[in-house]
Amino acid sequence: MILEEGRVVANTAIGELGALLQVHAPGVAGRAAAGQFVHVRPGRGWDPLLRRPYSFNRIDRRAGDIEVIVKPLGTGGEWIAERGPGDALDLLGPLGSAFVVRRDTRNLLLVAGGTGIAPMRVLAEREAARRNVTLVMGGRSVAHLWPSERLPASVEYVTTTEDGSFGVRGRVTDVLPRLLVWADQLMACGPWPMLAALGRMRDDAARGPTVPGRAPLLEAQVAVEQHMGCAMGVCRACVIVTAQGNARVCREGPVFALADVRFEAGEPATVGLP
Amino acid sequence: MPWRRPRRREERAYESRESPEERLERASEAEEERDTVELAALDGASIVEAATGEPEADGSAPSLVIDASRIDEARAARDAARPEEGVDLSVEVARGLRLRNPVLAASGTFGQGTEYAELIDVSRLGAVVNKGTTRNPRPGNPQYRIAETPAGILNSIGLENPGAEEVARTYGPRWAKLGVPVVVNVAGYSVDDYVFVVETMLGTPAVVAFELNVSCPNVKGGMLFGCDPLLAAEVTRAVKQVTDLPVIVKLTPNAPDVVAVARAVEEAGADGLTAINTVLGMRIDVARRRPILGTGSGGLSGPAIRPIALHLTYQVAQAVSIPVIGAGGVTSARDALEFLMAGASAVQVGTATFADPEAPLRVVEGLAAYVRAQGLASIRELIGAALPARGAPLAE
Structure with missing residues (x-):
């Protein structure tokens, strides 16, 4: 991980998902991997104070560029989302753990919810040339979906919307059963309720008999979100409960084995309880 | 032979005319080539x-x-x-503890010192104060543990740490190689807890002092010791009996009479003071109609509390004769100079590190530049420069 002053190349609005920021940062781009994130300082002053973590949405080593999706949340998020071409951006990264694709995986199933599309797009771009990739994305409406023209053409793109404005009406979990039968590996990133639903599917699979579609659930990898402070592993603000005890989303995560993450009523399990 | 650039993973542009098989073949060929290279x-x-x-x-x-x-x-x-080379920045931050410069990394914002060592040269700091260490492992508080406030943050971590024995076992060997003195921050619920942690950590490599956290606002009973002069004195006395290393007491601004606590622990044998720990604060999530932090209230830190910290440093420095370490919202050398002139012998940089991991080093560099520019023999000439007894008398 390094500190690097990046330069904004482009800022494009992606529907309701947020601002897609393309940043020239060859140092960070050269080290980054899918699932990792960059911690962005909102300005040079001390108000707002905290950096914001953004998962890589694209890693272009050749051009030395990265892309991130910035939701204008809070004054810091708004400031970052408003950066335009030529603006400098103070970056700390890449940070955290990355998704690991097995060499023998032929069929890769990616599942994204909301800005959770970020690492899934990196995986889709990298893996499309190596194996069969299906990406499932869910959102509230068509405006919350990732535009298909920004994905490799060979990636099968399945979409669901809660209001039925595009693709299958419903949620990503509604279309997963038939795809899980096909998949060798499953990777997901999205809001906690979506990951918790995957966790329940995994628990059912773990209890059930050996049937097709069970293996990818048991070995699924997920990237999670949590309110973050330092992102260096020191402040312990971003911990979640895992099978191994407390884990820092910024260090041990953000990519975890789905089997290890502890959920509670669709949210991360409460920290601090025995 | 000229150096060849380290391997770069190729991002191949996608070409739709190729079949998946052709692409796979091409990919595997490229992989072999790269291995050879x-x-x-x-x-x-x-x-x-x-x-x-x-x-x-x-x-x-x-x-x-x-x-x-x-x-x-x-x-x-x-x-x-290292622009600070050749400038006398050394200070006595507690009785019997002289550091190469007056900049310490504050407890809870620098982990065990090893994490930021991946990013900055921690050996350029005066010392590192480790994460609050307790007798037993603690899982910490429920989420959320952090919230942003104007020019500051609220935290409610709850002293999550692996316990004194594990800290000594795991980090002692790493501290030995870190190249920077370590001050162990000690927290507890009883006098016995504090004594246990100190005894457990004795003999751990690089440990040069203990900072008693009698002021954690985020654990039940954590602030009890720091708010009552008699209890604060009792825990100080008990710890002094089991160690020859300097003992620093970290004061809480939430005490009814901070100066009284400072005087009491000095009397009980404290070798130094840190002023101040976080200030109690709260934020409400309007959409959910409840506090953002899992524990309701938490500790406020960052530039927002600097004037409070400076005021208390100024008060405490006049009331005691042991060194005071100023802490609260230090982001720059200018901030540090304010604390030194208010009577602090050193400063701790904490929350600023989250925004700028190089902030503590910039403070060191800035202090050196100031000493040079002012033609001072040592940074020590500035300590207490703004105190009424030494500086110009204040207007009535």
């Missing part, structure tokens, strides 16, 4: 290059002959990277 790249590399994967600075042929001029060059390069 990777091995070949090590041919002719010096030991340093092979170990670090980075080309050596001057690019000349590697040599095992020690060249005196190159050592001088290296020394010059180091001094250029």
